[in-house]
Amino acid sequence: MHTGVEKGVGSMGFVTIRDVAREAGVSTTAVSQILHGKGRFSEPTKELVRRTVQRLGYIPDSRAQAMRSDRTHMVGLLVPDLHNPYFADLVSSMETMLYERGVGALIGTSAESVKRQDAYFMRILSQRIDGVIAVPQGQVSDGLKAVVKRELPLVFVDRRVPGLEQVPYVVSDPKPGLAQALKQLKSFGHQRVAYVSHPSLGSFSVDERTQAFRELAPQVLGPGAAAVYACDGSSSSQEQVLSDILDSSATAVIFGYSRDAVSLFSLLRGRNIAIGSQLSLISFDDIEVFRLISPKVAIISQQANRMGRQGVRILLDRIGSDLEPGSQAVSIATRFQLRDSVGRVA
């Protein structure tokens, strides 16, 4: 994408129709009409505008372009990381639903980096697309502002961005599934439950789960029945958390971050601890490996498919309508799914 490097061009790093009009000394309407082959202008004026467009690297507004030439039936999808099976599920469910509706997807990833996210947004704006669905990095960035400024339909899924309340979003509510999990543990005789958090990730949704546990565990199990252990993903941290939990009186453990659950599952196996009888285990996230290993791991599912499909529905509604964009907040309830990794206390 051509970004405005000339002095005074584009307050946000890209060239607008206003920049072209100012440089060429004509109105924005004239620029628009000349580019669309409309209106009556002298050849020198047309030539000047075309040269200015070329020199500044102006890319006609995608939204206006889409409105002019009908819809392009393409949308951008941005997720943080395709290595993470949860995001792979989320993006695949969105792509498939779009495909079924005759819409193509142009997928990109941010690698959890604001800079890389913004590079994707800047590039996707120069493509022929009708809208974008994004799992955003959690702050107002230049790239996000650019998408909003262009009035390109935009929907957030899984996360939202404080300060951009006008963007519709679909997020997951950790509480319903977590409450079901805690009630199930209680009914199986568990009186003390450990929770493994992962604050070093800096993820809004992972931290929100920890908050939900701190709030719900005392309500369901009573005061003092729950403890939170922070893991940072390193081997030493995993070993430390495991030792702390085994030294405690906890008979069950809930993981807020699924990668920690996979790692500790393996460490527990290595210590010959019987998962499901000696220690019960539950993890957030419905990832395939939890169905493949033995015993199968009970989960609190974020309903990635439902979230993705809801996001697609909102985006397609917005693309199809002439309504002014407005805020819209959808919360998808998590669900607990009991599996063999959870058993009764002997």
Add this chain to the structure above:
Amino acid sequence: MHTGVEKGVGSMGFVTIRDVAREAGVSTTAVSQILHGKGRFSEPTKELVRRTVQRLGYIPDSRAQAMRSDRTHMVGLLVPDLHNPYFADLVSSMETMLYERGVGALIGTSAESVKRQDAYFMRILSQRIDGVIAVPQGQVSDGLKAVVKRELPLVFVDRRVPGLEQVPYVVSDPKPGLAQALKQLKSFGHQRVAYVSHPSLGSFSVDERTQAFRELAPQVLGPGAAAVYACDGSSSSQEQVLSDILDSSATAVIFGYSRDAVSLFSLLRGRNIAIGSQLSLISFDDIEVFRLISPKVAIISQQANRMGRQGVRILLDRIGSDLEPGSQAVSIATRFQLRDSVGRVA
């Protein structure tokens, strides 16, 4: 994307510059020059060409567009399935390498469907891109022909397409890693080795591994030391394969398809069979779960990162050069990595 629905327009479902020229009754050179604002033509001729372009929904050739307005620094990446960690690794390594070189990626998936692959190709051709890297479905399709016809730089990775020999490709050679694995097993005293194939998948590369095993196992272990068991991924098939292997005299098993390895790992655990001592286990594909479970699973790695990076290198070379496209075949050697799932025969 606008597809040609008018009678007689576009033999492959989309509008070409020839269609515009024929409809407008001018030469293709005239169409090209008018669209690029070059040449000397009367206003009525220009207007006729512009209207014809608009009416037919002609999208200027991406390659010509890219050559005209310099490069777009965007490429398309097509993989079969983001749920498969191997393809998630492959596409992520390509996207990251492109990002480091200032090139954006527009990722799509085919869901192992020729129809969906072709829908991606047809759509990506209407975007502003410099080239495409694809893990293709294994046959010459309309979508593939369209990309080749447009002379858009194209590289295949992981698979190739018989009949499209002019397209450069980077594939994996299963033999080096498999030979290393078999020699390691032999040095640990294993005399009989089972192999689990997955012919129902219809994957060229998975079937090629089976072929390699049939060829190499007798060479390394001697005649009659190896047997192949076909698994179709169903529970009953997995149980059957497991029983057959346990009933045989095999002391080690190699999996051609990593999902089968994950499932059977779990079933072996359920039967309290000590992996690494009672039965040694090796799988193709370097996926994360093999490093997370205990014992860690020995792998024959396809070197997805190396393959992806090599594919990117070839594509960027082709985009940057004026050379005629020509065939180029790169084979990346697989590598065996010993882990605790492989042990000595007692």
